[in-house]
Amino acid sequence: xxxxxxxxxxxxxxxxxxxxxxxxxxxxxxxxxxxxxxxxxxxxxxxxxxxxxxxxxxxxxxxxxxxxxxxxxxxxxxxxxxxxxxxxxxxxxxxxxxxxxxxxxxxxxxxxxxxxxxxxxxxxxxxxxxxxxxxxxxxxxxxxxxxxxxxxxxxxxxxxxxxxxxxxxxxxxxxxxxxxxxxxxxxxxxxxxxxxx
Numbered sequence: 342x343x344x345x346x347x348x349x350x351x352x353x354x355x356x357x358x359x360x361x362x363x364x365x366x367x368x369x370x371x372x373x374x375x376x377x378x379x380x381x382x383x384x385x386x387x388x389x390x391x392x393x394x395x396x397x398x399x400x401x402x403x404x405x406x407x408x409x410x411x412x413x414x415x416x417x418x419x420x421x422x423x424x425x426x427x428x429x430x431x432x433x434x435x436x437x438x439x440x441x442x443x444x445x446x447x448x449x450x451x452x453x454x455x456x457x458x459x460x461x462x463x464x465x466x467x468x469x470x471x472x473x474x475x476x477x478x479x480x481x482x483x484x485x486x487x488x489x490x491x492x493x494x495x496x497x498x499x500x501x502x503x504x505x506x507x508x509x510x511x512x513x514x515x516x517x518x519x520x521x522x523x524x525x526x527x528x529x530x531x532x533x534x535x536x537x538x
Contacts, residue, residue, distance in 0.1 A: 501532045 491503065508528060 501535075504528060505532070 491506075508525065
């Protein structure tokens with residue numbers, strides 16, 4: 342027998358396993374579990390797993406990208422932020438996003454209602470304008486026909502009546518116009534006593 346076996350047999354511990362060896366085995370299994378969970382373990386042959394393979398990184402820089410963080414870094418920082426974020430902030434952020442979605446939906450709905458309303462008002466305005474234009478055309482045609490018929494009517498003795506229709510004999514009606522009182526007085530005197538040829 343070995344001296345160690347003699348000592349362990351003398352202490353009554355010979356049937357149990359070594360506590361130091363058990364502790365080391367437990368630590369190795371925990372470390373292996375952590376490495377496998379994180380996906381950072383290196384294979385026994387010394388090869389790097391394909392998930393950690395060379396993706397074009399040289400000295401920490403990625404070719405073809407700007408100086409911003411890589412996708413892996415952004416995902417890790419996002420996960421850290423979500424894990425470190427208190428429940429109240431997460432709840433507030435969700436409520437805020439729901440509120441913003443409702444406001445966006447309402448604004449889109451209101452915008453479409455305003456567009457429909459504006460379109461209806463524009464069509465109504467065009468209808469009124471067309472109606473007014475037709476009325477003006479009708480009135481102008483009637484006035485033109487009346488004027489042409491008056492011009493065609495050349496009966497002797499009606500000259501002064503035509504002149505009276507063309508002239509305004511009310512001196513107070515147009516204060517903004519030129520002073521035509523002398524012309525008015527001449528026409529009135531000629532109407533009362535016409536010139537003889």
